[in-house]
Amino acid sequence: MEFAVFQFELVAKDELRLPRYKGSAFRGLLGHALKRTVCVTRMDRCNGCLLRQDCVYAYIFETFNKRGERVARPFVLEPPLLERRIFPEGDSMLLQLILFGKAVDYIPYLIHTFREMGRMGLGANRGRFWLRRVTYKEKIIYHFEEQALHTDFERENLFSIKADGQTVEKAKIRFITPTAIKQNGQLRKDIDFVSLLKAVKRRIKALSIYHNGHLSDELYFDLDKAQSVSVNGLNLAPFAWKRYSNRQKQKIDLSGFVGEMELRGDLTSFRPLLRMGEIIHIGRGTVYGMGKYLVDIIKD
Template structure:
């Protein structure tokens, strides 16, 4: 069976940032939550025109302000799908550096921000926010950095911003995810690079299942497409179930990674635990699901994607 599961074409753009330290720094080994917090704070200072309001949910500009669109994403009144979701998925993911240590380091911090759908128009504001977060500093000790450059990784690393030429050099190219695949492989190795938080029956999974992975990818495609790219997808559930049953995990080398972040808003530590490691998928219907797994590595899956969680790659691509 090789009838590929089809879904709407989704748009995205990528920005790769390079921050140069002004002095040696010590930061958490996982920088996803640090970068997200600093980027959101800088973005709010740039774009928010109603700071006296208690929350974005009460603001008349909540669907136009790029801070709200990216980080306090509100459910639009016209939405019909997923009625239980008061707030909707964020059209942004961060791919942090995967260095095991940032202690007394002089190494540059290189990370990627990916924007989806209409949020691709926010690129210049994200660049300016990153320039300011570098000046403001990272971590509780506010280690200072300088934004050296911003590149578009899809255009042979085309430079969009440079500290030596601080005028913004345009928007990154808008790319598309689609279900078109030339020749899907017989085996599909997946490497989970950051903790992946999938919930099943109200419980956090300590290791992946094919069913949970497919559900998470389908949810991301539907939510990102519907809320941020004007693309409604009502998948054939029976076809998905048949395809999922035909795929198995043939090998697995995963572990459960403990991780947490300090929530400034909640004034408490919030868990970011999830599984990491490598699995291999195989089965007679793998070709049907391959486009979903290819899309999932771009979208990230599970909870906490805005912090860089749920990031996996298809090995060999």
Template sequence: MNLELFSLPYMPLLIRLKCRETVRLPRYLGSTLHGVMGWILSTNVEAYQYIFENRRYGCGKQDIVNPYILEPPRYQGIYNEGDMLCFKFILLGRAANYTKSVIDSMASVPYFEIGAERKKFELVDILQADRLETIWHSCRVYTESTVSNMLATQEQKGVSRCSIHLLTPLRIRRAGEQLREVDFPTIIRSITRRVAALTDRYGGHVQADAAAHICELSSSVHTTSSGLYWSEMSRYSNRRHIKMDLSGLLGAMTFEGEMYHFAPWLYAARCLHIGRNVTFGCGQVDVVLG
């Protein structure tokens, strides 16, 4: 029997672009970069269908979990010529098998055209984000760096406090409504369900009984402070020709309790994000245990 609570292969790509033309970019680049990556990957039909169109294989269900995450950069506003724009594109589970296809697609375009004015950004390099090892640079692929990581249980004993910072809008629905407040059990339920959905669809494993048990234990953790607020945000979908809501919760919360049990799941949340629209960068969290 595997004693690990869960495991999931993943490949975190850090993509670094250089601005070639001065441009003003929107406050939140998740939607913009999502569109750019979709357009670039559309040149590889097999990779595009598996990564971006997996809902086709889910009998039309809208909440089929996606095998990738996008982490946009912090807001800068104006990018001048020579400025760097860096973001992460994380392939989850069996999608990591398409790492070479993703890299080849990105390297095949002369420029990334970003923003409403389609200003040019040049690909500088692609790194394995966790180890900062070069995967692609100057038309060369370093295959030794294309081995995927394994998201697995990380033990941390003797912890009784936890701080969770919502870095990008957290969007969780309950009974069809967006939650304007969240507590510790809600966060734990979100990550256990996400790990279960990803491992079930894209490989890896999770101990279902352990996930259920940790959700029961979460009610014993106390909230000591909460500084959450609602952030209004929207994006325009060029594909659907409609404005889409990406509003959600931002801010930080602190908790106290027997945090040792929850550490593996909280670290997983830091990597996998939680809630809805993670493919646009939503639900990114930072976790500090002590």
């Protein structure tokens, strides 16, 4: 499954007043601005639209399979991971947009959409911003001074991630953004290694069936070996936040946990799957940047 990670640098044109967790603010404005940019029918809903099959907005935000069932959307928006909420005029911030499958082709539309978002305004006071540049693997593909796009970049493939031969027996998993994983219909307050691997596997399956066309053998992992990996330290804290859904006309609870988990055992064969999870995120709310974790290898 092809993917690409783009970094956007935004500069405040007015003072910006943003919430503690900024994923919902950016994702909400992105959807609104993209639809306003590409929709020619101006229908409130995509259901029944004759242009839906070839629509950029419908593919990215109203993602359904042929049976009309909602499937995983082909993007993750990683918001600026800054605690502060006030950004004076001239301050800059970075966010990442991770695209999967055909969505990578639509990066020109999304760059244009971010420019429109800046004009529309963001946050409680609708503060404006402007897009300074977009980079891919440290290569500038858009800069405001050029007003040109360079899309001759080489895409990556999620399933090309392989073990590098390095033996790993100890690692720390850092849950950077709120992580919400359900088990038997209930949100978990903690996590173990097997549950983490299963969450990664579910997420890859959800993305690849629709945005890749087939599954990969890389999803297999040895359950007995995974169960032998012990959790030596678990330091998690609840992260409560809600977002208002215009579709459902109510607040949606997207609370999860953040923190760290230290693992000990034979982790070598699990490194590719763990690396995939770092890219795709896990659990609920991935389009808001939730479920981001990083793996730190610990060498004794």
